[in-house]
Amino acid sequence: MKSKNKMIKRALNGLITAWKGLSLTIKHLFKSNSKREIVSITDDNYFKKQGNTNTIQYPKQQLPVPEVGRYQLEVEIDDCIVCDLCAKICPVNCIDIESIKATEVIGQTSDGSKKMLYAAKFDIDMAKCMYCGLCTIVCPTECIVMTNQYDRTVFELKDLTYEFSDMSPEDAAEKRILLEKQQAEKQAAKLAAMKQKESGA
Amino acid sequence: MNFYITYFIIAAGLFAFVGIFTLFGVYAERKISAFIQNRLGPTETGKFGSLQTLADIVKLLQKELIIPAAADKVLFMMAPGIIFIAVYLGFAALPWAPGLVPSHINIGLYYVFAIISIETLGILMAGWGSNNKYSILGAMRSAAQIISYEIPAGFAIISAVMIAQTLNLQDIAMQQGILSAEKTKFLGLWDVSATGGILAWNVFQAPHLLIAFVIYFIASLAESNRAPFDIPEAESELVAGFHTEFTGPQFALVFLAEYSMMFLVSMVGVVLFLGAWNTPLPNIGSVTLATWTTGTIWGIIWMLIKTLLLVGVQMWIRWTLPRLRVDQLMNLCWKVLTPLAFACMLISGVWRLWVM
Numbered sequence: 001m002k003s004k005n006k007m008i009k010r011a012l013n014g015l016i017t018a019w020k021g022l023s024l025t026i027k028h029l030f031k032s033n034s035k036r037e038i039v040s041i042t043d044d045n046y047f048k049k050q051g052n053t054n055t056i057q058y059p060k061q062q063l064p065v066p067e068v069g070r071y072q073l074e075v076e077i078d079d080c081i082v083c084d085l086c087a088k089i090c091p092v093n094c095i096d097i098e099s100i101k102a103t104e105v106i107g108q109t110s111d112g113s114k115k116m117l118y119a120a121k122f123d124i125d126m127a128k129c130m131y132c133g134l135c136t137i138v139c140p141t142e143c144i145v146m147t148n149q150y151d152r153t154v155f156e157l158k159d160l161t162y163e164f165s166d167m168s169p170e171d172a173a174e175k176r177i178l179l180e181k182q183q184a185e186k187q188a189a190k191l192a193a194m195k196q197k198e199s200g201a
Numbered sequence: 202m203n204f205y206i207t208y209f210i211i212a213a214g215l216f217a218f219v220g221i222f223t224l225f226g227v228y229a230e231r232k233i234s235a236f237i238q239n240r241l242g243p244t245e246t247g248k249f250g251s252l253q254t255l256a257d258i259v260k261l262l263q264k265e266l267i268i269p270a271a272a273d274k275v276l277f278m279m280a281p282g283i284i285f286i287a288v289y290l291g292f293a294a295l296p297w298a299p300g301l302v303p304s305h306i307n308i309g310l311y312y313v314f315a316i317i318s319i320e321t322l323g324i325l326m327a328g329w330g331s332n333n334k335y336s337i338l339g340a341m342r343s344a345a346q347i348i349s350y351e352i353p354a355g356f357a358i359i360s361a362v363m364i365a366q367t368l369n370l371q372d373i374a375m376q377q378g379i380l381s382a383e384k385t386k387f388l389g390l391w392d393v394s395a396t397g398g399i400l401a402w403n404v405f406q407a408p409h410l411l412i413a414f415v416i417y418f419i420a421s422l423a424e425s426n427r428a429p430f431d432i433p434e435a436e437s438e439l440v441a442g443f444h445t446e447f448t449g450p451q452f453a454l455v456f457l458a459e460y461s462m463m464f465l466v467s468m469v470g471v472v473l474f475l476g477a478w479n480t481p482l483p484n485i486g487s488v489t490l491a492t493w494t495t496g497t498i499w500g501i502i503w504m505l506i507k508t509l510l511l512v513g514v515q516m517w518i519r520w521t522l523p524r525l526r527v528d529q530l531m532n533l534c535w536k537v538l539t540p541l542a543f544a545c546m547l548i549s550g551v552w553r554l555w556v557m
Contacts (some may be wrong), residue, residue, distance in 0.1 A: 011537045018522055025237045025521040033242070055241045 039062045069134055069148030073124050075164040079109040079143035082085045082117035086135035086144050094128035095135060096121060100175045103182045119165045120172040126152065127160040211303050211355035223460040224254045230516050237520045250401050262276035264449030269332060274328030274448065277378070281447060281454035284323030285476060285530035288462045290316045296371045298478045298500025299380060308363065309370035317424070320462065321347045324433070324443050326454075331446040339442025342527065343433030347424050349534045354420035357413040361473045362551035364407050370472050377402050378479030379491050385483050386556075397491035398483025402476035407552050412476040413545040417537050418511070423530070425459065430530060467511035471504065475511075478504045 036053050038061050039046055043162075056063060087095040098121035107114045135144050154160055167175075226250065228243070235242030243250025268274055281548040294309035296302040306312060321344050330341020365373045374379055379397030386406055387393045394401075404411045423430035434442035444455045470478060478500035482490035494503075525533065 006445060007536065014533075021521045022517065025517060029233065029236045029517070031236075031239075052239065054239050057241070057244065063305055173240075 036061070037064060042066075042082050047168075065148045065150065067148055067194065069150070070146040071150035072126065072147050072152060073135070073162070074145055074147045074149075075122060075124070076143045076145075077119060077122060077164050079111070079141045080119055080122065081109060081113050081115050081141055081143075082119045083140060085138045085140065086123065089134045089138045089186065091132060091134065092128050092130050094125040094130075096123040096125070100172060101179055102175070103178050109143070111141055113141055114145075118167060118172070118175050120167055120175075122164040123161050125161045127157055212455060215303065216289065219289060219292070219457065219461045219464070222464055223457050224258065226460040226463065226512065227254045227257070227456070229378060229513070230519075232491040233513070233516045234520045237517075260452055261453040265451075266451060267448045269446050271332040273332065273451070276326045277446070278330075278451075280323050280327035280330055281444075281451040281458070282323075284320055284324060285454045285458040285461070287317055287319035287323055288458045288465055291465045292461070292468075294370055295465070296374045296472065296477060297504055298497040299375070299495070301497055301500065302371050305371055307367075307369045310358065310368045310373070310469075311474075313465075314351075314358070317345070317352065317462070317465065318327075320458070323458075327447070328443040330442070333446055335439040335441075335444050336443050339433045339435065339439045339445070342435075343426060343443060345527075346426075346430060346433065346530060349424035349531060350420040350430075353416050353534060353538035353542040354424065356539070356546050357417035357420065358473060360408055360413045360542070360545040361403055363546065363549040363553055364403060364410065365473075366553075370477075373403075373484075374472055374477030376477065377406070377476040379484065379495060380479075393483070396485075397479065397484045399476070399481040400483055401479065402474070402481075404474045407549065407556075409545050409548040409552070410474055412455075412541060413549075414470065414540050416545065417470055417515075419476070419538060420534075422515060422518065423534070425462040425466050425515075427463065427515055429522040430524050431519075431524055432527060432530065435524060463512050463515055467503070467508045467515065471507045471509055475507055476503075512549060531541075 012067070031052070034053065041063070042151040076170065080096060082099040084097050084099065087093075087097045097119060102116055102118055106118070108114060129147075133146055136142075136146055138191050163195055213506060214463075223267060231253070232242045232250075243253035246253040246256050248379075291313045294302070294306055294312050296309075302309075324343045324347075325340045328336045328338075331337070331340075361373075362368060363377055365511060367373060367376075376383060376385065378385075378401050379395065381401065383394075384392055385394050385397075385401040386408055387405055401404065405412055422428075426433050433439075434444070436442075439445070447455055447507045480491050480494040480499060480503055482494055484491045
């Protein structure tokens, strides 16, 4: 008898709890199903907005991200002194730099450092990047920064390799020839000086 | 000859209806589940995503038909067809409006329940033919579950049939409204033959049928493999149960069967307990709402509204309750529903003898 009572109680309990659940879901079914209102996470009401529809209709709606967001890398190539520090510190080797020595001081960065190297190649493979931000820390001229851009969807993987160098291949070839010429001249001058020394001695 | 042409037109019409209902049902299910979970559901294809299921079916039909190397090809190919046809044939005997029933047979109810039991066979064929452990597990569970739940469902139906005294679905429908030839009594006391409306429905003619209806409804959830009794599919345990290996058009057919089964069992429930195509509006004095809203078109409208409401409840339950374990499922069936259904049948007998 006792076990029978228990069973009836359990069956009743099952029905009651099922009804509780059902009433909860029907409440949600007829709750406002309007689109989510997008507010920044810094807003005081941010968590209150989640009571409604949670879905952010992504490309049409976007959560605002702070201006100092740390997503995609960006290089201000005019400020770059091609010191290669960023490529060296990168844990995943996603930065590929090829430098050409200039024959003279090319110019100045905005913080006054002298530019002595041309960046023939400055590629960042964003597909490899792990967003650690170490490159932005070591950069002496702060020319490599992270921006608040996070959606760079591409159709081909190679499009994720960002090329920041503003030199054309012809320009680079020309600078190489200039450098070779200068080095050859230097070598010649050196040789001449040595010869003179020898003959003088 | 014209005879056969009519038959073909009716069959094609029912098939078209089933197809359209499935498209609508899948869309409704997605939207309901989304709103219950504070999401939006499909929004991109068409206005409010209304063309989403159409796009899905086009995609499904274009897909390659893959037969697993180790599958039993004959069983595997036939299974979705049998699953669907079993459910589809059930629609043949269901009344839509006064005088409108595809096949007016005097054992309609018996026929419907016999023919949809064949679905189990199709499911077993699908599970066995796939030659896949999960599929066979799902199929076995499905067979065990459907056979078990046919007992409380059957007794709940018998208790309604004892009140109606006929197996002809059209006659059962007729008895629950103003068109009834016999006297209809609200709760067995108040003669409502002329009033009709909601008062003349079977569940109100004999109140214990309300319990029988709930039993039937729970059992019908199990028979159509819907949550919370969806252990044959149990996506978290068995991938997708018996239809794991099906692709493309075959998968579409299994889906079609699932949704038409939902509609079919709801429609049987409506016919037996909720007044079939009869209007819920009663005649009140000179305001003869029931007379105004009875007719062929009205019949179809009431039938659709009631059935779709029940389908809606099925979806609501699916997105609320978690799946039952096998032992809980069998406990519920044999220890709770079956005795209750027996009690209902007993009360029906007493009611028929002493009250009606």
